[in-house]
Amino acid sequence: MSNEVLSGHSYDGIEEYDNPLPGWWKWTFVATIVFSVFYWMYYHSGAPGRSIYDKYDKELAEVTRLQFKEIGELKPDEATILKYMQNESWLKVGQVVFKTHCVSCHGRDGEGKVGPNLTDDAYKHVRNLEDIARVVRDGANAGAMPAWGNRLHINEIVLVSAYVASLRGKNVSGGKAPEGNPIPPWPTATEAQEESADEQGKGAEHVRGS
Numbered sequence: 001m002s003n004e005v006l007s008g009h010s011y012d013g014i015e016e017y018d019n020p021l022p023g024w025w026k027w028t029f030v031a032t033i034v035f036s037v038f039y040w041m042y043y044h045s046g047a048p049g050r051s052i053y054d055k056y057d058k059e060l061a062e063v064t065r066l067q068f069k070e071i072g073e074l075k076p077d078e079a080t081i082l083k084y085m086q087n088e089s090w091l092k093v094g095q096v097v098f099k100t101h102c103v104s105c106h107g108r109d110g111e112g113k114v115g116p117n118l119t120d121d122a123y124k125h126v127r128n129l130e131d132i133a134r135v136v137r138d139g140a141n142a143g144a145m146p147a148w149g150n151r152l153h154i155n156e157i158v159l160v161s162a163y164v165a166s167l168r169g170k171n172v173s174g175g176k177a178p179e180g181n182p183i184p185p186w187p188t189a190t191e192a193q194e195e196s197a198d199e200q201g202k203g204a205e206h207v208r209g210s
């Protein structure tokens with residue numbers, strides 16, 4: 001292998017031969033460069049479903065679906081939203097939805113940027129809890145607030161609505177000035193339970209009556 005030519009320098013008296021790099025080393029190096037071109041074309045060409053972000057989203061969606069099996073399909077009504085406002089761990093799921101899709105316009109803590117402040121008592125489109133879910137699903141102001149109905153699972157809409165409702169009254173400092181009108185406080189959990197019990201009672205009567 002060695003061609004017995006000294007490189008002409010010495011370190012601490014140790015001299016070295018001026019040997020060429022071994023062939024296997026050089027070809028491995030070239031191969032990594034060739035590989036990188038194909039790698040780049042495969043993962044970074046923008047083809048959908050290949051980037052780690054797309055894969056992450058896909059897996060996250062799968063995990064979410066699995067989790068949702070536990071609670072079934074939620075209804076975007078007052079009683080349900082109120083129920084999940086009391087549930088720390090599901091509220092966290094709502095928070096993740098918020099951090100993923102809403103912070104760009106509503107700010108990290110809901111303090112408002114392009115979209116209104118969600119931590120004060122004034123709202124433009126919301127009078128009660130169900131309105132939050134409706135605005136999230138259908139959007140508002142000709143798409144300035146986008147509609148999420150096609151992009152989010154109904155459970156994500158309910159849970160993010162519960163999270164948004166829970167932000168009310170936090171009055172995060174440095175937030176946007178209030179927009180819209182102050183609205184009455186959210187009902188308490190017991191009020192909502194009574195209401196839904198009433199409705200169920202009515203339903204039962206209806207069945208009995210018919």
Ligand code: HEC
Binds near residue numbers: 097116122123
């Ligand atoms: C592209 C920016 C944008 C994104 C993203 C966005 N919003 Fe909005 N949102 C707005 C704007 C702008 C308004 C106010 C519309 C108006 O002026 O009528 C709004 C209004 C709202 C309202 C009603 C507030 C009120 O005062 O009545 C709620 C609730 C809301 N957004 C929740 C959300 C949630 C939850 C998400 C994430 C799933 C989200 N928004 C994502 C821009 C956005």
